[in-house]
Amino acid sequence: MQVSTEQLFTQARTHNGYRPTAVSDEQLRALYDLLKWGPTSANCSPARFQFVRSVQGKDKLLACVAPGNVEKIRQAPVTAIIGMDMSFHDKLPQLFPHTDARSWFAGNDAKIAETAFRNSSLQGGYFILAARALGLDCGPMSGFDAAKLDAAFWAGTTVKTNFICTLGEGDPSKLFARSPRLSFEEACSLV
Amino acid sequence: MQVSTEQLFTQARTHNGYRPTAVSDEQLRALYDLLKWGPTSANCSPARFQFVRSVQGKDKLLACVAPGNVEKIRQAPVTAIIGMDMSFHDKLPQLFPHTDARSWFAGNDAKIAETAFRNSSLQGGYFILAARALGLDCGPMSGFDAAKLDAAFWAGTTVKTNFICTLGEGDPSKLFARSPRLSFEEACSLV
Numbered sequence: 001m002q003v004s005t006e007q008l009f010t011q012a013r014t015h016n017g018y019r020p021t022a023v024s025d026e027q028l029r030a031l032y033d034l035l036k037w038g039p040t041s042a043n044c045s046p047a048r049f050q051f052v053r054s055v056q057g058k059d060k061l062l063a064c065v066a067p068g069n070v071e072k073i074r075q076a077p078v079t080a081i082i083g084m085d086m087s088f089h090d091k092l093p094q095l096f097p098h099t100d101a102r103s104w105f106a107g108n109d110a111k112i113a114e115t116a117f118r119n120s121s122l123q124g125g126y127f128i129l130a131a132r133a134l135g136l137d138c139g140p141m142s143g144f145d146a147a148k149l150d151a152a153f154w155a156g157t158t159v160k161t162n163f164i165c166t167l168g169e170g171d172p173s174k175l176f177a178r179s180p181r182l183s184f185e186e187a188c189s190l191v
Numbered sequence: 192m193q194v195s196t197e198q199l200f201t202q203a204r205t206h207n208g209y210r211p212t213a214v215s216d217e218q219l220r221a222l223y224d225l226l227k228w229g230p231t232s233a234n235c236s237p238a239r240f241q242f243v244r245s246v247q248g249k250d251k252l253l254a255c256v257a258p259g260n261v262e263k264i265r266q267a268p269v270t271a272i273i274g275m276d277m278s279f280h281d282k283l284p285q286l287f288p289h290t291d292a293r294s295w296f297a298g299n300d301a302k303i304a305e306t307a308f309r310n311s312s313l314q315g316g317y318f319i320l321a322a323r324a325l326g327l328d329c330g331p332m333s334g335f336d337a338a339k340l341d342a343a344f345w346a347g348t349t350v351k352t353n354f355i356c357t358l359g360e361g362d363p364s365k366l367f368a369r370s371p372r373l374s375f376e377e378a379c380s381l382v
Contacts (some may be wrong), residue, residue: 001196005324008194009228009317025381032379036372037200038316041333041354043370049379057382091377096370118333118354121309125229125316126200133196142232142309153382162309163232179234179287181227186282188223188240190216191248191344 003133015137015166016072017174023053023078023136023167031130031167038126040119042104043095046088047123048159050081051167060152065164066143076139076166081149082127084120086112087158120162128165137170194324206328206357207263208365214244214269214327214358222321222358229317231310233295234286237279238314239350241272242358251343256355257334267330267357272340273318275311277303278349311353319356328361 006012028051036045052061061079062070073079085091089105089112105112128138142163149161197203219242227236243252252270253261264270276282280296280303296303319329333354340352 002193003196003199005192005194005225005321008324009225009321012228014230028379028381029375032375034196034200036378037203039205039319039329039331041331043372045373045378047378050382051379052382054382091373094371095373115333117308118312118315121312122316122319122331124309125313126320128230128313129317129320130196130200133199138230140230140232140313142306180285181234182236182282182286184220184223187227187236187238188219188242190219191241191243191245 001133008129008132012132013137013170013175013178015139015170015174016176017171018076018137018166018168019171021077021169027134027136028078030134031127031136034130034133035123035126038123040122041115042092042101044088044092044115044119045095045123046084046116047120047127047162048083048085049127050083050153052079052081053077061149064145064149064152065141069141069143072139072141072166077168078166080127080165080167081153082120082124082162082165083154083159084116084162085159086116088112088116117162124163131167136167139166141165192324199320199323203323204328204361204366204369206330206361206365207367208362209267209328209357209359210362212268212360218325218327219269221325222318222327225321225324226314226317229314231313232306233283233292235279235283235306235310236286236314237275237307238311238318238353239274239276240318241274241344243270243272244268252340255336255340255343256332260332260334263330263332263357268359269357271318271356271358272344273311273315273353273356274345274350275307275353276350277307279307308353315354322358327358330357332356
């Protein structure tokens, strides 16, 4: 499928308001079917996703987020909760079958936490760009009560929330002015 | 610029071997000029990049990586060190000028560490997909001695290494068989 770097990067914006255009199951499946191919360490793929669209789900979510994020989430057709499975290594026999990669992690909680956080965040980057590739605008956020959100959405699992992200057809009238970025010289060096 | 989702996601592969095609300063600048637009929390943009191409730089890097990564890095025209600035908040007056976002972080080391790691990893995801958009193959890796690498490349700064990534024209003959991914049902739920 053809997309443009303008759509992915240079003209894409973080959205704060949405039009009432529904996002279908098919769109969410297509989103996962793109992002899942992004690389992770030993193919560990720790990210887990809950796509919150129902009134009940939204109410449960709104009770867990910072006041400044309530209206954005209320208006968005979908808010994704991007979690990380702290038992991701139990799936390595399936995901990385040619060697015993599970044993690299089992019992090493610090390594598990670091790997889950790094790689689910990388997958969060793939998620945002895959959504944009499919024409969905995004509003990633980290303003929420993590313990409350985990209890409300991931109880009985080994998943913890990494960040949340609204999805839909953005309302350009609600955009803020674009903030500057660091120059190449400020952020990069050639060695 | 037109790109395809095949090039970014579905047909892209993690590369282990490279052809001896040089990667120019212009390509590395174009890469940064795409990835920098990816969203980060409060535009904090914590990622820092060193592009290692010189013989001296490569030798220094090879002394810090896991044995299994030595040949890949030796062969790659560039290896990027993706770091995270643990003083990223000192740039918030420049990057998020409309409010005092620096005060949200200053003195809160746990929040700084979490924000730097999450957002520099998100930027790592943008980095990989921006490189692919520009026709560069990638080989992200986390097998290295972090303390040694930080001492060799980031001494005298507040930056710590997040992960490293080879870049160049991949050699398809060195690809491994593609590993499976989790199904939508295993990784996602509709709420």
